[in-house]
Amino acid sequence: MHLLIPAAGMGRRMGSSRNKLLLTLLGKPLIFWTLQAAAASRYINWIGIICQLEDLPDLKAIVEEMTLTKPVQFIQGGKTRQESVYNGLQALPDNAHHVLIHDGARCLATPDLLDRCAEALQKCQGLIAAVPVKDTIKVVDRTGLIKDTPDRSHLWAAQTPQGFEVQLLKQCHETGLKSGWVVTDDAALFEKCRLPVRIVQGEETNLKVTTPVDLAIAQYILHQRQGTGDKGQGDKGTR
Numbered sequence: 315m316h317l318l319i320p321a322a323g324m325g326r327r328m329g330s331s332r333n334k335l336l337l338t339l340l341g342k343p344l345i346f347w348t349l350q351a352a353a354a355s356r357y358i359n360w361i362g363i364i365c366q367l368e369d370l371p372d373l374k375a376i377v378e379e380m381t382l383t384k385p386v387q388f389i390q391g392g393k394t395r396q397e398s399v400y401n402g403l404q405a406l407p408d409n410a411h412h413v414l415i416h417d418g419a420r421c422l423a424t425p426d427l428l429d430r431c432a433e434a435l436q437k438c439q440g441l442i443a444a445v446p447v448k449d450t451i452k453v454v455d456r457t458g459l460i461k462d463t464p465d466r467s468h469l470w471a472a473q474t475p476q477g478f479e480v481q482l483l484k485q486c487h488e489t490g491l492k493s494g495w496v497v498t499d500d501a502a503l504f505e506k507c508r509l510p511v512r513i514v515q516g517e518e519t520n521l522k523v524t525t526p527v528d529l530a531i532a533q534y535i536l537h538q539r540q541g542t543g544d545k546g547q548g549d550k551g552t553r
Protein backbone atom coordinates (compact mmCIF):
# COMPACT_ATOMS: atom_id res chain seq x y z
CA MET A 315 0.00 0.00 0.00
CA HIS A 316 1.28 3.46 -0.95
CA LEU A 317 0.97 6.25 1.62
CA LEU A 318 1.01 9.97 0.91
CA ILE A 319 1.66 12.25 3.90
CA PRO A 320 0.64 15.89 3.34
CA ALA A 321 3.28 17.75 5.39
CA ALA A 322 3.60 21.05 3.55
CA GLY A 323 1.46 23.32 5.71
CA MET A 324 2.45 26.58 7.42
CA GLY A 325 0.88 25.88 10.81
CA ARG A 326 -0.84 29.27 10.97
CA ARG A 327 -3.44 28.18 13.56
CA MET A 328 -0.58 26.83 15.67
CA GLY A 329 0.91 30.31 15.70
CA SER A 330 4.21 28.69 14.89
CA SER A 331 6.96 30.43 12.93
CA ARG A 332 7.83 27.08 11.36
CA ASN A 333 6.09 23.99 10.07
CA LYS A 334 4.20 22.61 13.08
CA LEU A 335 5.21 19.09 12.07
CA LEU A 336 8.74 20.00 13.16
CA LEU A 337 7.61 20.99 16.67
CA THR A 338 8.58 18.47 19.33
CA LEU A 339 6.35 16.02 21.17
CA LEU A 340 8.02 13.95 23.89
CA GLY A 341 11.39 15.03 22.51
CA LYS A 342 10.69 13.99 18.92
CA PRO A 343 9.43 16.03 15.93
CA LEU A 344 5.67 15.68 15.54
CA ILE A 345 6.08 14.00 12.14
CA PHE A 346 8.38 11.38 13.72
CA TRP A 347 5.31 9.87 15.40
CA THR A 348 3.34 9.85 12.13
CA LEU A 349 6.22 8.14 10.36
CA GLN A 350 6.65 5.67 13.22
CA ALA A 351 3.05 4.50 12.74
CA ALA A 352 3.58 4.18 8.99
CA ALA A 353 6.78 2.21 9.60
CA ALA A 354 4.90 -0.18 11.92
CA SER A 355 2.01 -0.69 9.48
CA ARG A 356 1.82 -4.20 8.03
CA TYR A 357 0.43 -2.95 4.70
CA ILE A 358 2.29 0.28 3.92
CA ASN A 359 5.33 -0.37 1.71
CA TRP A 360 6.03 3.09 0.26
CA ILE A 361 5.86 6.56 1.83
CA GLY A 362 5.58 9.89 0.00
CA ILE A 363 6.18 12.97 2.16
CA ILE A 364 4.71 16.08 0.56
CA CYS A 365 6.61 19.07 1.88
CA GLN A 366 7.86 22.58 1.23
CA LEU A 367 11.42 22.98 -0.05
CA GLU A 368 12.42 24.94 3.05
CA ASP A 369 11.57 21.97 5.30
CA LEU A 370 13.39 19.39 3.18
CA PRO A 371 16.71 19.41 5.10
CA ASP A 372 14.97 18.93 8.46
CA LEU A 373 12.65 16.23 7.14
CA LYS A 374 15.48 14.37 5.42
CA ALA A 375 17.46 14.40 8.68
CA ILE A 376 14.47 13.03 10.61
CA VAL A 377 13.94 10.23 8.08
CA GLU A 378 17.64 9.37 8.01
CA GLU A 379 17.78 9.17 11.81
CA MET A 380 14.76 6.83 11.83
CA THR A 381 16.51 4.37 9.49
CA LEU A 382 13.18 3.43 7.93
CA THR A 383 13.21 0.20 5.93
CA LYS A 384 10.40 1.38 3.61
CA PRO A 385 11.21 3.64 0.62
CA VAL A 386 10.54 7.34 1.26
CA GLN A 387 10.08 9.92 -1.51
CA PHE A 388 9.94 13.69 -0.94
CA ILE A 389 7.40 15.56 -3.07
CA GLN A 390 6.97 19.31 -3.57
CA GLY A 391 3.97 20.66 -1.66
CA GLY A 392 1.50 23.21 -2.96
CA LYS A 393 -0.14 26.36 -1.66
CA THR A 394 -3.09 24.38 -0.30
CA ARG A 395 -3.56 20.85 1.04
CA GLN A 396 -5.58 20.11 -2.11
CA GLU A 397 -2.66 21.20 -4.30
CA SER A 398 -0.21 19.24 -2.19
CA VAL A 399 -2.19 16.03 -2.57
CA TYR A 400 -2.54 16.71 -6.31
CA ASN A 401 1.26 16.89 -6.52
CA GLY A 402 1.55 13.75 -4.43
CA LEU A 403 -0.70 11.80 -6.77
CA GLN A 404 1.43 12.79 -9.79
CA ALA A 405 4.52 11.47 -7.99
CA LEU A 406 3.12 8.03 -7.17
CA PRO A 407 4.94 5.07 -8.73
CA ASP A 408 3.18 3.51 -11.74
CA ASN A 409 2.39 0.39 -9.71
CA ALA A 410 0.30 2.33 -7.19
CA HIS A 411 -3.32 1.29 -7.72
CA HIS A 412 -4.55 2.30 -4.27
CA VAL A 413 -3.33 5.08 -1.99
CA LEU A 414 -3.83 6.12 1.61
CA ILE A 415 -3.56 9.84 2.28
CA HIS A 416 -2.79 10.68 5.89
CA ASP A 417 -2.17 14.13 7.37
CA GLY A 418 1.27 14.51 8.87
CA ALA A 419 -0.53 16.50 11.59
CA ARG A 420 -2.47 13.39 12.68
CA CYS A 421 0.55 11.98 14.50
CA LEU A 422 -1.44 9.85 16.97
CA ALA A 423 -3.01 7.53 14.39
CA THR A 424 -2.07 3.96 15.19
CA PRO A 425 -0.64 1.33 12.85
CA ASP A 426 -3.88 -0.57 13.46
CA LEU A 427 -5.94 2.30 12.00
CA LEU A 428 -3.66 2.55 8.97
CA ASP A 429 -3.95 -1.20 8.42
CA ARG A 430 -7.73 -1.29 8.89
CA CYS A 431 -8.02 1.40 6.21
CA ALA A 432 -5.62 -0.44 3.91
CA GLU A 433 -7.60 -3.66 4.31
CA ALA A 434 -10.94 -1.91 3.73
CA LEU A 435 -9.59 -0.25 0.57
CA GLN A 436 -9.24 -3.66 -1.05
CA LYS A 437 -13.04 -3.84 -1.05
CA CYS A 438 -14.12 -0.32 -2.06
CA GLN A 439 -13.20 2.62 -4.31
CA GLY A 440 -12.92 5.25 -1.58
CA LEU A 441 -12.97 5.49 2.19
CA ILE A 442 -12.22 7.73 5.12
CA ALA A 443 -11.51 7.14 8.77
CA ALA A 444 -14.14 8.97 10.80
CA VAL A 445 -15.69 9.08 14.24
CA PRO A 446 -19.29 9.84 15.25
CA VAL A 447 -19.82 13.46 16.29
CA LYS A 448 -20.28 13.86 20.05
CA ASP A 449 -21.37 17.51 20.09
CA THR A 450 -24.61 18.84 18.68
CA ILE A 451 -23.68 20.59 15.42
CA LYS A 452 -25.32 23.83 14.30
CA VAL A 453 -25.46 25.36 10.83
CA VAL A 454 -25.00 29.12 11.31
CA ASP A 455 -25.42 31.97 8.82
CA ARG A 456 -23.02 34.88 8.39
CA THR A 457 -24.85 36.97 10.99
CA GLY A 458 -24.38 34.28 13.66
CA LEU A 459 -27.97 33.06 13.51
CA ILE A 460 -28.50 29.31 13.76
CA LYS A 461 -30.18 28.06 10.60
CA ASP A 462 -30.28 24.32 11.23
CA THR A 463 -29.42 21.52 13.64
CA PRO A 464 -28.63 18.41 11.57
CA ASP A 465 -29.60 15.05 13.02
CA ARG A 466 -26.50 14.07 14.95
CA SER A 467 -27.04 10.36 14.30
CA HIS A 468 -26.00 11.03 10.68
CA LEU A 469 -22.95 13.18 11.47
CA TRP A 470 -19.38 11.89 11.48
CA ALA A 471 -16.14 13.84 11.91
CA ALA A 472 -13.83 13.05 8.98
CA GLN A 473 -10.27 12.08 9.83
CA THR A 474 -7.44 10.63 7.81
CA PRO A 475 -6.31 8.14 6.51
CA GLN A 476 -8.45 8.61 3.47
CA GLY A 477 -8.02 5.94 0.85
CA PHE A 478 -8.85 5.76 -2.84
CA GLU A 479 -8.31 3.99 -6.13
CA VAL A 480 -5.51 6.09 -7.58
CA GLN A 481 -6.84 6.58 -11.12
CA LEU A 482 -10.28 7.62 -9.86
CA LEU A 483 -8.83 10.10 -7.37
CA LYS A 484 -6.53 11.55 -10.04
CA GLN A 485 -9.56 12.10 -12.28
CA CYS A 486 -11.48 13.74 -9.43
CA HIS A 487 -8.58 16.08 -8.69
CA GLU A 488 -8.35 17.04 -12.37
CA THR A 489 -12.11 17.70 -12.50
CA GLY A 490 -11.80 19.73 -9.32
CA LEU A 491 -8.99 21.80 -10.79
CA LYS A 492 -10.98 22.52 -13.98
CA SER A 493 -14.17 23.23 -12.01
CA GLY A 494 -12.52 25.44 -9.40
CA TRP A 495 -13.61 23.20 -6.55
CA VAL A 496 -11.98 24.10 -3.23
CA VAL A 497 -12.12 21.27 -0.73
CA THR A 498 -10.55 20.51 2.63
CA ASP A 499 -10.39 16.76 2.20
CA ASP A 500 -10.00 14.41 -0.75
CA ALA A 501 -13.24 12.56 -0.08
CA ALA A 502 -15.13 15.75 -1.01
CA LEU A 503 -13.75 15.48 -4.55
CA PHE A 504 -14.94 11.87 -4.77
CA GLU A 505 -18.35 12.91 -3.47
CA LYS A 506 -18.63 15.79 -5.96
CA CYS A 507 -17.84 13.28 -8.71
CA ARG A 508 -20.65 11.10 -7.31
CA LEU A 509 -18.28 8.31 -6.37
CA PRO A 510 -18.90 6.25 -3.22
CA VAL A 511 -16.89 6.91 -0.09
CA ARG A 512 -17.22 4.52 2.83
CA ILE A 513 -16.59 5.16 6.51
CA VAL A 514 -13.99 3.21 8.47
CA GLN A 515 -14.26 3.60 12.25
CA GLY A 516 -11.52 6.02 13.23
CA GLU A 517 -9.94 6.64 16.61
CA GLU A 518 -10.98 9.26 19.16
CA THR A 519 -7.29 9.90 19.80
CA ASN A 520 -6.59 10.50 16.10
CA LEU A 521 -6.77 14.27 16.45
CA LYS A 522 -5.29 16.67 13.93
CA VAL A 523 -2.72 18.75 15.80
CA THR A 524 -3.85 22.21 14.69
CA THR A 525 -3.67 24.61 17.66
CA PRO A 526 -1.45 24.83 20.76
CA VAL A 527 -4.17 23.10 22.81
CA ASP A 528 -4.02 20.13 20.40
CA LEU A 529 -0.27 19.95 20.97
CA ALA A 530 -0.81 19.70 24.73
CA ILE A 531 -3.48 17.02 24.28
CA ALA A 532 -1.25 15.06 21.92
CA GLN A 533 1.62 15.27 24.42
CA TYR A 534 -0.66 13.87 27.14
CA ILE A 535 -1.94 11.01 24.97
CA LEU A 536 1.57 10.08 23.83
CA HIS A 537 2.84 10.20 27.41
CA GLN A 538 0.05 7.88 28.51
CA ARG A 539 0.84 5.47 25.68
CA GLN A 540 4.56 5.46 26.51
CA GLY A 541 3.74 4.88 30.15
CA THR A 542 1.51 1.90 29.46
CA GLY A 543 3.89 0.52 26.80
CA ASP A 544 0.85 0.63 24.53
CA LYS A 545 2.14 0.47 20.98
CA GLY A 546 -0.99 2.31 20.04
CA GLN A 547 -3.50 -0.39 19.21
CA GLY A 548 -5.91 2.45 18.95
CA ASP A 549 -9.25 3.11 20.47
CA LYS A 550 -11.91 2.58 17.88
CA GLY A 551 -14.14 4.87 19.80
CA THR A 552 -17.58 4.01 21.07
CA ARG A 553 -20.96 5.53 20.25
Ligand SMILES: Nc1ccn([C@@H]2O[C@H](COP(=O)(O)OP(=O)(O)OP(=O)(O)O)[C@@H](O)[C@H]2O)c(=O)n1
Nearest residue numbers: 320321322323324325326327393394395418419
Ligand atom coordinates in the same frame (compact mmCIF):
# COMPACT_ATOMS: atom_id res chain seq x y z
N1 LIG B 1 -0.42 23.58 1.57
C1 LIG B 1 -0.59 22.57 2.47
C2 LIG B 1 -1.38 22.75 3.64
C3 LIG B 1 -1.49 21.71 4.54
N2 LIG B 1 -0.83 20.54 4.28
C4 LIG B 1 -0.86 19.45 5.25
O1 LIG B 1 -2.19 19.02 5.42
C5 LIG B 1 -2.37 18.55 6.77
C6 LIG B 1 -3.62 19.19 7.38
O2 LIG B 1 -3.47 20.59 7.25
P1 LIG B 1 -3.53 21.61 8.51
O3 LIG B 1 -3.70 20.85 9.78
O4 LIG B 1 -4.47 22.67 8.16
O5 LIG B 1 -2.04 22.16 8.49
P2 LIG B 1 -1.61 23.66 8.17
O6 LIG B 1 -2.13 24.05 6.83
O7 LIG B 1 -0.13 23.73 8.40
O8 LIG B 1 -2.37 24.48 9.32
P3 LIG B 1 -2.98 25.97 9.16
O9 LIG B 1 -4.19 25.81 8.31
O10 LIG B 1 -3.29 26.30 10.59
O11 LIG B 1 -1.89 26.81 8.54
C7 LIG B 1 -1.11 18.91 7.55
O12 LIG B 1 -0.36 17.74 7.80
C8 LIG B 1 -0.39 19.88 6.63
O13 LIG B 1 1.01 19.78 6.74
C9 LIG B 1 -0.08 20.36 3.12
O14 LIG B 1 0.50 19.29 2.90
N3 LIG B 1 0.02 21.38 2.23
Ligand SMILES: C[C@](O)(CO)[C@H](O)COP(=O)(O)O
Nearest residue numbers: 395417472473474498499522
Ligand atom coordinates in the same frame (compact mmCIF):
# COMPACT_ATOMS: atom_id res chain seq x y z
C1 LIG C 1 -8.35 16.11 5.81
C2 LIG C 1 -8.86 16.49 7.18
O1 LIG C 1 -7.89 16.16 8.17
C3 LIG C 1 -10.12 15.73 7.47
O2 LIG C 1 -10.67 16.15 8.71
C4 LIG C 1 -9.13 18.01 7.29
O3 LIG C 1 -10.12 18.37 6.35
C5 LIG C 1 -7.87 18.83 7.01
O4 LIG C 1 -8.24 20.20 7.15
P1 LIG C 1 -7.09 21.29 7.22
O5 LIG C 1 -7.76 22.62 7.37
O6 LIG C 1 -6.29 21.16 5.95
O7 LIG C 1 -6.27 20.95 8.43
